[in-house]
Amino acid sequence: MSDSSGTGSKGEGYESALSGSDTRVAQFAARRMSPLNRVQHILHNNPTFVPVIVLLISLLAFWMIAGGRFFSAFNLSLIMQQVSIIGMLAAAQSLIIITAGIDLSVAAIMILMSVIMGNLAVNLGVPSPLAILIGMAGGMAAGAMNGLLITKVKLPPFITTLGTWSIFFALNLWLSGAQSIRSQDIDDAAPFLKFFGNAIDFGGARITFGVILMIVIFVTLWYMLNKTAWGRHVYAIGDDIEAAELSGIRTQRTLVSVYMLAGLVCAIAGWASIGRVGSISPQSFYEGNLQSITAVVIGGISLFGGRGSIMGALFGALIVGVFQSGLRMAGVDVLWQVFAIGWLIIIAVAIDQWIRRVSA
Amino acid sequence: MTTPVVQARGIVKRYGHVTAIDHSDFELRPGEILAVIGDNGAGKSSIVKAICGATVPDEGEILIEGKPVRFSSPIEARDMGIEIVYQNLALSPALSIADNMFTGRELRKEGFMGKYLRLLDKPAMEKFARDKLTELGLMTVQSIKQPVETLSGGQRQGVAVARAAAFATKFIIMDEPTAALGVKESRKVLELIKDVRARGIPIVLISHNMPHVFEVADRIHIHRLGKRLCTIDPKDYTMSDAVAFMTGAKEPPEQDAA
Known part of the structure; x- marks a missing residue:
């Protein structure tokens, strides 16, 4: 046997000089970390710190600029209501972006499913719960279509969902005849569709069921991503899909499940949007796709996949809501709100890039 | 003689009209470190992939502990207790x-x-x-x-x-485990490999690094032109002999008991 002292019987003993050497495995003189390095490390380990800090600072800043009117329980709960639908879309979008994909069709799925639910329940007299279930199944089917095109036909997620965005939007115009379903008609035929518009009032605040639903969705998805094997697989796929496949993850099946789950969340958001808006309009939330991506990016979830917490997307959506509300109250023109959101996106991605360059 | 952990006979794998494995044999015995060496393109990864289910051979049979198996994915092999350390590590x-x-x-x-x-x-x-x-x-x-x-x-x-x-309960395949490492880190990994053998788990080691192969291997499987040319005992031959067999500069020894 040749397992004795470090050289085989016929092997040259070129490594014998090593015996006197330092036995530490590849260590370098501990470099003194500058405070900036230290911050970079902390942020690398806790990707949600940035959005939380930004949210707190912007709340404080707008409180000082716009005063107590901004920081009232009523206004803060109004911001929550305003971000609730985009927040749910951002939750669905986060799932996709964590796998290093992107979904341009989230808002189209949401609107299509709200139109389907409305048509069935209001125009065709299908019982509301059944109409809602059909809408949810439709959301999953739409997600499955995205997922299968991406995994089986091997199309890039960007192109796939760009295509399905148009397809779902066209279907939505066809099914609705480009007509809205009026609030009054929903109230008469299927008030259950507006369930998430109900609210609990206390101390001036008005918490709609839609806001509660958004939070429940985030907490549920956070649990799934962080506490179950499925969630770890989703991160592993976004991190390095080949390594994930080699370590025994059924990557295609997992990816399809991610797109289906995202589709389901979009359909649920579609139901909630009926309560939020009051009517069902095929033209609403046309910018929802991009707004959901904005929330995800500002929330510190990396567009390159595998990094970031889904809770970041909730904070990202809230940051956008706080900026819009605060700037409006400070009397700033809408165009400057858009301008500010644009800079937020660029700064958020720049910070993500900087954090990713962390030296181990 | 004890049953080999893996015994493959007459494995063939063709890709179009390229024959990656040409009626090759393979044998891994209990408790040993078997090094697989061969020139680039000789097909050493192909034969190992066939054993762990990463590719499905066109012909030939594979016995694991005497029982015939037919893996269609590495996950099936893994379920049987066969582990692979990939060159890119798959982390x-x-x-x-x-x-x-x-x-x-x-x-x-x-x-x-x-x-x-x-x-x-x-x-x-x-x-x-x-x-x-x-x-x-x-x-x-x-x-x-x-x-x-x-x-x-x-x-x-x-x-x-x-x-x-x-x-791993059956065996471990390691693909170039020291290729990307410095001298000291390689040393540590080699110690680790011996340590794993000491626990009774046989190892298939694919490597280009002759000193490492000769240090840890119990037997060396030399692969040339898509098949097993011979297996040698590193105690009987030098590194230059092995390189000569591998490149065809020297005729292989008459096949012994290996």
């Missing part, structure tokens, strides 16, 4: 050491939380990962929860080997 950089060790075979909590809510048993996985790394003398890392991307090359290799060693 997810942003996930923790513990997460990486259990990728694809996570432990769930007992009872309702685990069964219906699919809650992972993180403490158990972390403890297991820590124990395994300690056993192999690798607990120089600060925390089992630290992401793999913060580890050095040698430490990452250590995690990949520990993962294989922890779950």
Whole structure:
């Protein structure tokens, strides 16, 4: 046997000089970390710190600029209501972006499913719960279509969902005849569709069921991503899909499940949007796709996949809501709100890039 | 003679009109380190892939502990206790050491939380990962929860080997485990390989590094032109003999008992 002292019987003993050497495995003189390095490390380990800090600072800043009117329980709960639908879309979008994909069709799925639910329940007299279930199944089917095109036909997620965005939007115009379903008609035929518009009032605040639903969705998805094997697989796929496949993850099946789950969340958001808006309009939330991506990016979830917490997307959506509300109250023109959101996106991605360059 | 752990006979794999494996044999015996060497393109990875299910051979039979098997994916091989340490390691950089060790075979909590809510048993996985790394003398890392991307090359290799060693019951295949490492880190990994053999798990070692092969291998499988040319005992030959067989500069020895 040749397992004795470090050289085989016929092997040259070129490594014998090593015996006197330092036995530490590849260590370098501990470099003194500058405070900036230290911050970079902390942020690398806790990707949600940035959005939380930004949210707190912007709340404080707008409180000082716009005063107590901004920081009232009523206004803060109004911001929550305003971000609730985009927040749910951002939750669905986060799932996709964590796998290093992107979904341009989230808002189209949401609107299509709200139109389907409305048509069935209001125009065709299908019982509301059944109409809602059909809408949810439709959301999953739409997600499955995205997922299968991406995994089986091997199309890039960007192109796939760009295509399905148009397809779902066209279907939505066809099914609705480009007509809205009026609030009054929903109230008469299927008030259950507006369930998430109900609210609990206390101390001036008005918490709609839609806001509660958004939070429940985030907490549920956070649990799934962080506490179950499925969630770890989703991160592993976004991190390095080949390594994930080699370590025994059924990557295609997992990816399809991610797109289906995202589709389901979009359909649920579609139901909630009926309560939020009051009517069902095929033209609403046309910018929802991009707004959901904005929330995800500002929330510190990396567009390159595998990094970031889904809770970041909730904070990202809230940051956008706080900026819009605060700037409006400070009397700033809408165009400057858009301008500010644009800079937020660029700064958020720049910070993500900087954090990713962390030296181990 | 004891039953070989793996015995493959007459394996053929063609890709179009390229024959990657040309009626090759392969044998791994209990408790040994078998090095597989061969020139670039000789097909050494192809034969090893055929054994672990990464490719399905066109012809030939593979016996694992005497029983014929036909794997269609590495996952099936893994379920039988065959582990592979890939050259690129197949680790997810942003996930923790513990997460990486259990990728694809996570432990769930007992009872309702685990069964219906699919809650992972993180403490158990972390403890297991820590124990395994300690056993192999690798607990120089600060925390089992630290992401793999913060580890050095040698430490990452250590995690990949520990993962294989922890779950392998039949044998481990290691593809170029020292190729990307410095001298000292390679040394550590070689010690690790011997350590795994000392636990009774046989190893198939694919390597280009002759000093490493001659140091740890019990037998050397020399692959040339898509088939096994011969198997030699490193004690009877020199490195230059092996290189000469591998490149065709010298006729192989008459096939002995190997």
